[in-house]
Amino acid sequence: MTEVAAPxxxxxxxxxxxxxxxxxxxxxxEVGYDSLTMDTVAARTRxxxxxxxxxxxxxxxxxxxxMRHHKPGSIADVDTGSLRGDFDALLSQENDAALEEMSALMxxxxxxxxxxxxxxxxFRELLIEPELDEFNRVLRRAVDRGExxxxxxxxxxxxxxxxxAMITCAVIEDRPPTQAFxxxxxxxxxxxxxxx
Amino acid sequence: MTEVAAPxxxxxxxxxxxxxxxxxxxxxxEVGYDSLTMDTVAARTRxxxxxxxxxxxxxxxxxxxxMRHHKPGSIADVDTGSLRGDFDALLSQENDAALEEMSALMxxxxxxxxxxxxxxxxFRELLIEPELDEFNRVLRRAVDRGExxxxxxxxxxxxxxxxxAMITCAVIEDRPPTQAFxxxxxxxxxxxxxxx
Numbered sequence: 001m002t003e004v005a006a007p008x009x010x011x012x013x014x015x016x017x018x019x020x021x022x023x024x025x026x027x028x029x030e031v032g033y034d035s036l037t038m039d040t041v042a043a044r045t046r047x048x049x050x051x052x053x054x055x056x057x058x059x060x061x062x063x064x065x066x067m068r069h070h071k072p073g074s075i076a077d078v079d080t081g082s083l084r085g086d087f088d089a090l091l092s093q094e095n096d097a098a099l100e101e102m103s104a105l106m107x108x109x110x111x112x113x114x115x116x117x118x119x120x121x122x123f124r125e126l127l128i129e130p131e132l133d134e135f136n137r138v139l140r141r142a143v144d145r146g147e148x149x150x151x152x153x154x155x156x157x158x159x160x161x162x163x164x165a166m167i168t169c170a171v172i173e174d175r176p177p178t179q180a181f182x183x184x185x186x187x188x189x190x191x192x193x194x195x196x
Numbered sequence: 197m198t199e200v201a202a203p204x205x206x207x208x209x210x211x212x213x214x215x216x217x218x219x220x221x222x223x224x225x226e227v228g229y230d231s232l233t234m235d236t237v238a239a240r241t242r243x244x245x246x247x248x249x250x251x252x253x254x255x256x257x258x259x260x261x262x263m264r265h266h267k268p269g270s271i272a273d274v275d276t277g278s279l280r281g282d283f284d285a286l287l288s289q290e291n292d293a294a295l296e297e298m299s300a301l302m303x304x305x306x307x308x309x310x311x312x313x314x315x316x317x318x319f320r321e322l323l324i325e326p327e328l329d330e331f332n333r334v335l336r337r338a339v340d341r342g343e344x345x346x347x348x349x350x351x352x353x354x355x356x357x358x359x360x361a362m363i364t365c366a367v368i369e370d371r372p373p374t375q376a377f378x379x380x381x382x383x384x385x386x387x388x389x390x391x392x
Contacts, residue, residue, distance in 0.1 A: 189357060
C-alpha cells in the first residue's frame with residue numbers, strides 16, 4: 001500500500017482549513033460519502049477543484065483529514081498516573097454533542113468504507129492507526145505501572161471495545177452515546193476485562 | 197410506537213419466502229437500503245407490489261425480516277450447562293462466510309438506520325429485541341448457576357460487546373470477523389468482564 005500523501009499546508013490559513021473541513025463534514029452528513037464530489041466541495045467552499053486536489057490528493061484523504069481535524073482533544077497529552085484517570089481525562093475532552101456527531105459521522109462512513117478501498121486506507125492511516133498508537137501508549141504506561149498484566153489478552157481489544165460501544169449504543173439503545181454511557185461502560189466492561 | 201404488523205404468511209410457500217428474502221439481501225448489497233425500492237424487489241422476484249405490501253407492510257419490515265430469516269441458528273436452543281459452552285455452541289452455528297456476510301449487511305444498514313426511523317423500529321422489533329431476549333435467557337441461566345454474579349454490571353453490555361466486535365473488526369483490522377476472532381474476543385473480553 002502506498003502511503004497517503006501529506007497535505008501541502010501553508011498555502012491556506014488554519015482558519016480557512018477549519019472552515020473547509022467543516023463544510024466537508026456538513027456535506028457528508030447531508031448527502032453521504034458516495035454522493036459527495038470534489039465539485040460540490042469546491043462550490044460549497046468557493047475553492048477551485050485544482051486547489052482541493054493539490055492540497056489533499058483526493059476525496060478519501062480530504063474526508064479522513066476532516067474527521068481527524070474535528071476530533072476534539074488528544075490522548076497523547078493525557079498522563080494522570082492511573083488507567084482509570086487517563087480514560088476519565090480522555091472522556092472529559094469530549095462532550096455529548098461532539099460524541100453524538102462523531103457517532104453519526106462514523107455510521108455515515110461505515111458503508112462507504114466497505115465499498116471504497118481508498119477511503120478505508122485513508123481512514124486507517126489518518127485516523128485509526130494514530131489513535132491506536134496513542135491508546136497503546138496509555139495502555140503501555142498502565143502495564144509499566146503494574147496496573148495491567150503485560151500478557152492480559154484484552155489489551156489488544158481496547159479499540160474494539162471503545163469504538164464498538166460508540167457504534168452499537170445508537171443501534172441497540174436507540175440513543176446516541178454520551179459521556180455518562182462511556183463512563184458506565186468503562187467501569188462495567190473495559191477496566192474489568194483489563195483486570196483493573 | 198405502533199407495533200410492526202405480523203406478515204400474513206400462508207399465502208406463499210416457505211421456499212418462495214426464502215427465495216424472496218434472498219433477493220432482498222442481494223439487492224441490499226448491490227444498491228443499499230436507500231436505493232432499494234418495492235418496485236425493484238417486485239421486478240427481481242416477479243411478484244406484484246400489492247403482494248409485497250400485503251405480506252410485509254413496507255420496505256423496512258421486508259428488509260428486517262429478510263435479515264432475520266438469513267441469521268443462521270438460534271441461541272434459544274442452546275443450553276450446554278456453562279456460559280462458555282453456550283457461547284461456543286452459539287458460535288458454532290455460524291460459519292465464516294455467514295459472519296462476513298452479516299457484517300457487510302450490518303454496515304450497509306448502519307447509515308440507513310440513522311435516517312429511517314421506520315427501519316430502526318423494524319430492526320429493533322424484529323432483530324435486536326428477540327436477540328436481546330435470547331441473550332438474556334442464556335445470561336440468566338449463568339447467573340442462576342452461580343457462574344456470573346447477579347449484580348455484575350457487564351451483564352447489560354454483552355450485546356454491545358458482541359455486535360461492536362462484529363462491526364469494528366472490519367474497520368480496525370481491515371478483515372471480516374471470523375469464528376476464530378470471536379472465540380479469542382470472548383476469552384479476552386466478554387468472559388473476563390463477566391467475571392467468568
